[in-house]
Amino acid sequence: MVKRRLENETETCHKRPTASPLTRLPAELKNAICDHLPKRDIRTVSLVSHDLRHAACDKLFGDFYLTWDTLAPTRDYLASDTCGIAGYIHTLHITKHSSYAEWHYPELLSEFMALCPQLANVTMVISGSSAWLKYVRCDRVTNMTVVSGQVQRLQTFNNVNAPAKQISFDIDHLVGFPAVKTLTLEGFTVQRDSILNKDGVHEIIPLSRISAEKDGSTPVTRLSPTRNETVAVKRLVLENCIWQYPYDVKDFGSIEELEVRLSRGYTVYSHNERFHSFVLSPPPTVKRLTIDLPVEPYHQQLSWTPLKSHRCKQLEYLSIKGFHLPGIQFAAALPASLKQLRFEVGLTQDKEMFHRLDAQADSYRDTFTASTRARSLDVELVGVVEGDR
Numbered sequence: 546m547v548k549r550r551l552e553n554e555t556e557t558c559h560k561r562p563t564a565s566p567l568t569r570l571p572a573e574l575k576n577a578i579c580d581h582l583p584k585r586d587i588r589t590v591s592l593v594s595h596d597l598r599h600a601a602c603d604k605l606f607g608d609f610y611l612t613w614d615t616l617a618p619t620r621d622y623l624a625s626d627t628c629g630i631a632g633y634i635h636t637l638h639i640t641k642h643s644s645y646a647e648w649h650y651p652e653l654l655s656e657f658m659a660l661c662p663q664l665a666n667v668t669m670v671i672s673g674s675s676a677w678l679k680y681v682r683c684d685r686v687t688n689m690t691v692v693s694g695q696v697q698r699l700q701t702f703n704n705v706n707a708p709a710k711q712i713s714f715d716i717d718h719l720v721g722f723p724a725v726k727t728l729t730l731e732g733f734t735v736q737r738d739s740i741l742n743k744d745g746v747h748e749i750i751p752l753s754r755i756s757a758e759k760d761g762s763t764p765v766t767r768l769s770p771t772r773n774e775t776v777a778v779k780r781l782v783l784e785n786c787i788w789q790y791p792y793d794v795k796d797f798g799s800i801e802e803l804e805v806r807l808s809r810g811y812t813v814y815s816h817n818e819r820f821h822s823f824v825l826s827p828p829p830t831v832k833r834l835t836i837d838l839p840v841e842p843y844h845q846q847l848s849w850t851p852l853k854s855h856r857c858k859q860l861e862y863l864s865i866k867g868f869h870l871p872g873i874q875f876a877a878a879l880p881a882s883l884k885q886l887r888f889e890v891g892l893t894q895d896k897e898m899f900h901r902l903d904a905q906a907d908s909y910r911d912t913f914t915a916s917t918r919a920r921s922l923d924v925e926l927v928g929v930v931e932g933d934r
Contacts, residue, residue, distance in 0.1 A: 575600040606633040611657075613639070613646035620657045634661040642672035642694040651680035655721075658683040670694050675718040675733075682721035689725050696732030696785065710734075711787065716797050719776045729782040734789060740796045785811040788819050795828040803828065804835040812838060812867075815847060824849070829856040838867025840891040840929045850875050858882060865889070870902075870926070876909040881917035885925075892928040902926040 570578075579601050582590065588605065590597050611619060616639075623631040637658065646653075658664055664683065668690040671678075675691070693712055714733035719725055780802035781794075788794065794803065805823070807814055814820055815838060827834055836851065850871040852863075860880050866889040879886070886909065892898045906924040913922040 579604045602630070602633045603635075606630050608636045608638065609634045609661075610638045610640055612641040613643040613650070614641075616646075616653050616657060617650075620653060620660065623657070623660045631660045632662055635663045636666040636668070637661070637664060639667075639669035642670045644672040647672060647677045651677055655680075655682050658686070661685075666690075668692075674712050675714040678718045679720060684722075684724055686722050687724050688727040689719070689722060690729040691731070691733075693732030714786075716776055716778065722776065725776060725778060727780040727782075728776075728778045729784065730786050731784040733786050735783065735786050735797065736788065736792050737796050741791070782806070784808070785814075787814045787817055789817075790819065793819065794823050795830075799830045800828050801830060802833040803831050804837065806835075806837040807839070807867075809839045812841075815867075821849070824851045825853045826855050827852065827857055827860075829858065831857055832859050833862040834860060835864040836866065836868075837864070840867055840889060846891055852878065855880070861885070863887070867891075870905060873908050873912045876912040876922075877916040879913055879917070879922075881919040883913070883922060885923040887925045887927070889927040889929060892930050899928050902928050 575597055579590065579597075582604075584605065588601075590601055592598070639654075658667075658681075662685070664685050666688040667683075667686050670692045672694045691714065693714075695712055711732060711734045714730055714735050716728070716735065716737045717739045719728070776798065778798045778800065781797060781800045782804040784806045785808055786805075794800070794805075805820075824836060834857075838847070840846075847868045849868075851865055851868060852875070855878070857880050859882055861882055861884045863879070863883060863885070864887040868888075868890070870888060870890045903926075906926045909924045909926075910922050913919070
């Protein structure tokens with residue numbers, strides 16, 4: 546029997562699917578497209594084809610966010626994952642601190658980082674001192690940011706004032722991260738105890754293995770770093786941090802790039818004797834130096850002259866904010882290696898003050914050239930009036 550199709554009968558044949566133009570683009574263009582898309586759109590694009598999914602994986606999993614509660618199950622998943630997600634992770638964020646987990650399960654963090662061959666950046670919030678970091682190891686991380694949980698709690702309550710006492714961070718506790726070149730610390734009292742230890746030797750015993758050693762079942766792993774194995778940070782960023790006697794910034798390593806920043810509410814640290822000593826005489830190894838304080842009304846800015854007794858022979862870039870604009874003797878004392886000077890000061894509403902800045906910049910250039918017999922200095926003087934702060 547022949548069955549005739551009625552005119553109003555639904556068409557049963559299907560059109561041939563047309564490939565998306567995205568699938569025919571070169572790999573470079575696919576990567577460029579993913580670079581400019583928000584994560585929500587990247588998830589959608591990753592469903593188009595296998596090639597686009599491969600291009601999107603780096604954007605989807607490159608920044609990986611964890612808490613201590615999810616660290617163990619995520620580690621187990623990545624260890625058995627056949628899709629290779631761990632290979633795309635280049636930045637790890639630990640967003641919540643846990644004092645118990647930090648001291649009892651530091652090896653979990655080491656094991657997780659060992660699964661990520663491309664891991665280069667770590668950002669974490671820690672609950673207390675940095676001592677537990679001695680038990681963590683990863684020789685691939687080059688950039689580390691550590692934020693005090695104390696600061697995070699204050700920010701939760703919109704408290705911008707400095708705490709009465711900050712927790713300590715010892716740079717030598719990063720001995721398990723020998724490749725770290727850039728270190729950013731926020732909200733700590735920074736120290737380095739190895740300068741007080743003539744032998745420079747530390748015994749590190751993980752708390753999770755102490756009980757096992759007492760039972761005789763498992764020998765304790767002891768790490769004994771010497772001075773040749775200490776952290777070699779080249780770029781140090783200190784945000785709302787302070788250091789106290791007997792420590793000085795030069796004790797924190799052969800720093801080439803140094804940034805010291807104090808936000809509003811933390812300017813009380815600028816009256817510390819150690820901070821005053823640092824501004825007058827920064828570490829001699831520094832090549833790029835930034836001292837960033839809030840721009841206060843003119844009468845509240847610091848009046849002492851930065852770098853008054855410096856020994857910086859390699860300094861190439863200098864940026865200062867929150868101080869009175871010093872006289873031409875400041876330019877005469879600058880090192881001959883300096884290429885760029887940026888000074889940001891608070892001004893009154895007097896418009897003539899801005900014209901004086903231009904004249905002062907010219908004076909700095911002339912004085913610097915005459916005193917150092919070097920090339921002309923690139924000077925940028927920025928004035929901020931009270932209403933623009």
